[in-house]
Amino acid sequence: MSEQNQYSIMRDVVLFTGLAMLVAFIFLSQGTVYSLRMMVEAGCYAIIALGLTIQWGYAGLFNVGVMGFIAAGAASSMLISFPQNPEFWNSAGPALVGIFIVKLIACGVALWAASKSPRWGVGPILRALLIVVAIAISYVVLSEHMDEMSKEIEQASGWIGGLGLPVIVGWLVAGVVAGVIAWFVGKICLGLRSDYLAIATLGIAQIIKHFLKNADWLTRGTLTVSPLPWPVQTPADGEFIMARASYLTVVAIAMVIIYLLLQRAYHAPWGRMMRAIRDNETAAASMGKDVNRRRLEIFVLGCVLMGFGGAILIHFASIYDPSGFIDLNHTFLVWVMVILGGSGNNRGAIFGAVFVYIVWVMSEPLALWLFSLIGTYGQAWTGWEPPSDLASRALQMRVFVIGLTITLVLRFAPQGVLPEQQARH
Amino acid sequence: MNEIVFFINKGITSGLIIGSIYALGAIGVTLIFGILRFAHFAHGDMMTLGAFVTLILTAALASLGIVLPLPLAFIAMFPAMAITACLAIGLDRVFYKPLRQAGARPVVLVMASVGVTLMLQGLIRLFAGVRSRDMFIEAPKEIFRIPFPGASRPLIITEPQVLLIVFTFVAVIVLHWFLTRSRLGKAMRAVSDNPELARITGINTNHVVWATWIIGGALACAAGTLLSMDVTLKPDLSFNILLPIFAATIVGGIGQPYGAIAGGFLVGFSETLAVFNWAILLRPIKDHLWFEVPANLALVPTQYKLMVPFLILIIVLIYRPTGIFKGRVL
Amino acid sequence: MSLLDIRELHAGYGVMSILKGINMSLEAGEIGVIVGPNGAGKSTTLKAIFGMLNITEGSISFDGTDITGIRSEQLAEHRIAFVPQEHNVFPTLSVHENLEMGAYVRRDDFSSVMDHVYDIFPPLKDKRNQPAGELSGGQRQMVAFGRALMIEPKLILLDEPTAGLSPMFMSQIFDRVIAINRTGVTVAMVEQNAKQALAIAHKGFVLAGGCNSFTDTGQNLLNNPEVAASFLGG
Ligand SMILES: Nc1ncnc2c1ncn2[C@@H]1O[C@H](COP(=O)(O)OP(=O)(O)OP(=O)(O)O)[C@@H](O)[C@H]1O
Ligand SMILES: [Mg+2]
Numbered sequence A: 001m002s003e004q005n006q007y008s009i010m011r012d013v014v015l016f017t018g019l020a021m022l023v024a025f026i027f028l029s030q031g032t033v034y035s036l037r038m039m040v041e042a043g044c045y046a047i048i049a050l051g052l053t054i055q056w057g058y059a060g061l062f063n064v065g066v067m068g069f070i071a072a073g074a075a076s077s078m079l080i081s082f083p084q085n086p087e088f089w090n091s092a093g094p095a096l097v098g099i100f101i102v103k104l105i106a107c108g109v110a111l112w113a114a115s116k117s118p119r120w121g122v123g124p125i126l127r128a129l130l131i132v133v134a135i136a137i138s139y140v141v142l143s144e145h146m147d148e149m150s151k152e153i154e155q156a157s158g159w160i161g162g163l164g165l166p167v168i169v170g171w172l173v174a175g176v177v178a179g180v181i182a183w184f185v186g187k188i189c190l191g192l193r194s195d196y197l198a199i200a201t202l203g204i205a206q207i208i209k210h211f212l213k214n215a216d217w218l219t220r221g222t223l224t225v226s227p228l229p230w231p232v233q234t235p236a237d238g239e240f241i242m243a244r245a246s247y248l249t250v251v252a253i254a255m256v257i258i259y260l261l262l263q264r265a266y267h268a269p270w271g272r273m274m275r276a277i278r279d280n281e282t283a284a285a286s287m288g289k290d291v292n293r294r295r296l297e298i299f300v301l302g303c304v305l306m307g308f309g310g311a312i313l314i315h316f317a318s319i320y321d322p323s324g325f326i327d328l329n330h331t332f333l334v335w336v337m338v339i340l341g342g343s344g345n346n347r348g349a350i351f352g353a354v355f356v357y358i359v360w361v362m363s364e365p366l367a368l369w370l371f372s373l374i375g376t377y378g379q380a381w382t383g384w385e386p387p388s389d390l391a392s393r394a395l396q397m398r399v400f401v402i403g404l405t406i407t408l409v410l411r412f413a414p415q416g417v418l419p420e421q422q423a424r425h
Numbered sequence B: 001m002n003e004i005v006f007f008i009n010k011g012i013t014s015g016l017i018i019g020s021i022y023a024l025g026a027i028g029v030t031l032i033f034g035i036l037r038f039a040h041f042a043h044g045d046m047m048t049l050g051a052f053v054t055l056i057l058t059a060a061l062a063s064l065g066i067v068l069p070l071p072l073a074f075i076a077m078f079p080a081m082a083i084t085a086c087l088a089i090g091l092d093r094v095f096y097k098p099l100r101q102a103g104a105r106p107v108v109l110v111m112a113s114v115g116v117t118l119m120l121q122g123l124i125r126l127f128a129g130v131r132s133r134d135m136f137i138e139a140p141k142e143i144f145r146i147p148f149p150g151a152s153r154p155l156i157i158t159e160p161q162v163l164l165i166v167f168t169f170v171a172v173i174v175l176h177w178f179l180t181r182s183r184l185g186k187a188m189r190a191v192s193d194n195p196e197l198a199r200i201t202g203i204n205t206n207h208v209v210w211a212t213w214i215i216g217g218a219l220a221c222a223a224g225t226l227l228s229m230d231v232t233l234k235p236d237l238s239f240n241i242l243l244p245i246f247a248a249t250i251v252g253g254i255g256q257p258y259g260a261i262a263g264g265f266l267v268g269f270s271e272t273l274a275v276f277n278w279a280i281l282l283r284p285i286k287d288h289l290w291f292e293v294p295a296n297l298a299l300v301p302t303q304y305k306l307m308v309p310f311l312i313l314i315i316v317l318i319y320r321p322t323g324i325f326k327g328r329v330l
Numbered sequence C: 001m002s003l004l005d006i007r008e009l010h011a012g013y014g015v016m017s018i019l020k021g022i023n024m025s026l027e028a029g030e031i032g033v034i035v036g037p038n039g040a041g042k043s044t045t046l047k048a049i050f051g052m053l054n055i056t057e058g059s060i061s062f063d064g065t066d067i068t069g070i071r072s073e074q075l076a077e078h079r080i081a082f083v084p085q086e087h088n089v090f091p092t093l094s095v096h097e098n099l100e101m102g103a104y105v106r107r108d109d110f111s112s113v114m115d116h117v118y119d120i121f122p123p124l125k126d127k128r129n130q131p132a133g134e135l136s137g138g139q140r141q142m143v144a145f146g147r148a149l150m151i152e153p154k155l156i157l158l159d160e161p162t163a164g165l166s167p168m169f170m171s172q173i174f175d176r177v178i179a180i181n182r183t184g185v186t187v188a189m190v191e192q193n194a195k196q197a198l199a200i201a202h203k204g205f206v207l208a209g210g211c212n213s214f215t216d217t218g219q220n221l222l223n224n225p226e227v228a229a230s231f232l233g234g
Helices: A004-028 A034-059 A066-079 A086-091 A091-113 A125-158 A165-191 A193-212 A239-269 A270-279 A281-285 A290-317 A325-342 A348-381 A391-414 B002-037 B043-063 B074-103 B105-127 B159-183 B184-191 B196-203 B204-228 B239-252 B256-277 B279-288 B309-318 C042-049 C072-078 C097-102 C111-120 C122-124 C137-147 C168-181 C194-200 C218-223 C227-231
Strands: B141-145 B153-159 C003-015 C018-024 C032-035 C053-062 C081-082 C153-161 C188-189 C203-208 C211-217
Touching: A004 A034, A034 A066, A034 A165, A034 A239, A034 A270, A034 A290, A034 A325, A034 A348, A066 A165, A066 A290, A066 C081, A086 A091, A086 A125, A086 C168, A125 C137, A165 A193, A165 B309, A193 B105, A193 B239, A193 B309, A239 A270, A239 A290, A239 A348, A325 A391, A325 B105, A348 A391, A391 B153, A391 B309, B002 B043, B002 B153, B002 B159, B002 B184, B002 B256, B002 B279, B002 C218, B043 B074, B043 B105, B043 B204, B043 B239, B074 B105, B074 B204, B105 C042, B105 C194, B105 C227, B141 B159, B159 B204, B159 B256, B159 C018, B159 C218, B184 B204, B184 C097, B196 C072, B196 C097, B239 B256, B239 C227, B256 B309, B279 C194, B309 C194, C003 C042, C018 C042, C018 C053, C018 C188, C018 C203, C018 C211, C032 C042, C032 C137, C032 C168, C032 C194, C042 C053, C042 C081, C042 C153, C042 C188, C072 C081, C072 C097, C081 C227, C097 C111, C097 C137, C111 C122, C111 C137, C111 C153, C111 C168, C122 C137, C137 C153, C168 C188, C168 C194, C194 C218, C203 C218, C203 C227, C211 C218, C218 C227
Parallel strands: C032 C188, C032 C203, C081 C153, C153 C188
Antiparallel strands: B141 B153, C003 C018, C003 C053, C203 C211
């Protein structure tokens, strides 16, 4: 055991030293301003990857909707921290939104009552009928109100604007909102096999993105919102390096705190129980309902981190643009980080996030350069006319590489570079 | 009367068309799910891949100057189905089989299929770009206008739509025959029922796996091609078509090909009828109604069409995870 | 030379080892009965013979060939059939299709065997087009038994064929086992109803804790006071 431990500590030391050297090299060759940006983004990805690694590594949950949780987090954080829109507050908008929330709660209660109706001696057929009626009525009521509300608000004030609260509050709310969505999804799917969760998260991510793109009244839709506030000085009123370095400090602190908490949880009874469930579901199933409960906890916790990390990521970019949420960048890239780094290993997730992000960012100019090379030489040697959209095709190459990496890692290094270290029982 | 024609054109025909596409896709997904026990996320891109294979063959045929009574793309589809089936088996060989043999958990296979879908997506767009293409290389598609008694507007159906409906119908019958009459088809159902017992019985699982990929790949190719013939070949189908197909699979019950067909049409019709503007049907009788007919009376705004399969999926998962045809809950 | 010969078999699930040295041999045409307390490793022994487990030590030979570690798909071609304890029919396939699947490895005409199976189990004839999942427990056992007979096995492994059946049915199943054995099929059977089973057995094996603790003729085991006291309930 101790021998194995030493081996893995060596591994950690070697890999992280290597990573530090890579980062130093980036700083020297690409300049501080650029590298700071890269490090901040890598740090945000590390937080998101920590969220995913606990879902996948601790509990074996397959979440294909990381992008959706990032988007939901970013949108909520934007709404909380963006300055208020006085036009909205002076219009009939707030009242409409208030009534909408009341109606939403009422419909939720009605639906809940309908599904719990057997408690009051209602038969299964009547229950189904009640549920259908409840859904239909809620749908009509809510969608009608929503139509009216969105039209009204868009006319009067464009959109509802933010609340103007501190950025940190925004980030925390981002985590909460992502967690609430995850709770609903998890509640529905976690009793079933993990494939269902995969399908449902894929769906919810597409729908969240769709909604955000179209909800002009709420988030300005595709018109985008900027500049998003920072918790530290923004480059606009100070120096670039200083601003980015302070942002990086904030991200690093958040990441370290999350890492330490997760590390503690992993070695606590809670973490042991998680691993027991993952490693032997049948044996753990004798614990009955607890399995789903634990899974729900970890799924929600993971999504909270994704929402939180996503909010930090988008705030740093300073512009909220719903079209910018892409499965490739915000779901599958995170997956590569997690499985390459070593699923179930928190340090692995951090290592994977930073390393993969650097490679990812550097690969863009590389791919473009490579393709323009192919284009020119191809033309010169064979007279082949390169297609005009060569640049966009070069980016497709990266999609392929991400896919290839996932399949190769799964097959040849399912443990990742920093395998999970666990006491074998 | 024109309103009814409009309803048939926009509601019934579209539902039938998109339902057929979903059904063809869902049959493959449900068979793979039932036999190999994982949700195949690469199915959408397999459809696109199949459509591209057809496109290449069609272009080759067209350049030879061949003219046939049916659209070239439809003819080229059949060899393309064979090619796609082989590619599907190849993908299984390279990416899924090693994981299966290493005893990986099913969810790892799901992830591998996500990897495969990204690879396919990347490759297709790398070589073909992201613009949409027309499958009718040699001649524009034929449009049939059928006069409807009492209406000034005709029923409209295009040649590829007719072909799609006929093809789906024939495919379902052949599949039914295969699964209930042939030795291999029965073996597929047996493996789907109980893989361990199938092995004990001496059923050659490899053959069953091949048959699964052949059917899944061929039908994915057909669905992709026929969909692209109906509209255009878009390389970004992938995730958008995956959700309704999965919904159809789960609604129909996993491992249940007939359920998948029913589920496909259910999802297809729900989708088109949900975005259909019912106000049009009410307009002729609007003077007799006690309420004012709004201009738009669609259940779901068109941009939220994707919500429909998702909601169906969620409702089924909550209230009847086995699906309407009592499939398995894996 | 014995038809089935098991020497010092060690096997288990994954890393967990369950069997710790099983020795068993059956001559052609014999009925061998395996008895023992729940969890003794009876089912595990049959699964190990049928290539469904990791065998860590020991050997299994059948009809002179070594079949240790052969995968279960191939055993049907050696004409060994296995009826597991549970989940032993294809529930959505009809009774007839279940029997057809039993004959999957056969490329010749097996309609006479099929008729024979229907003769042995007349209730199946009326239910031939019904899904096997809709049958009663006893009928399902018949389907499973019949399915195994479709390859005209030399050796048939039965795991508790009478589990959950009424006493009437149980004796019917025992009669069938004897009848099938008379046609020259060697039977290895796990049974909870030890007394009745040992009464028809040529050989009996008492398993406990993953080892054989007694091996003798069925009759001798029945008469052995030690066995009777600890395994046959007095
Ligand atoms: N799939 C499995 N995975 C792990 N352990 C198993 C498995 N199946 C059985 N075991 C274990 O192997 C041991 C022997 O089980 P086995 O099924 O062979 O008992 P048995 O003698 O057939 O009992 P019974 O009379 O109840 O059928 C038991 O301790 C059981 O817990
Ligand atoms: Mg047993």
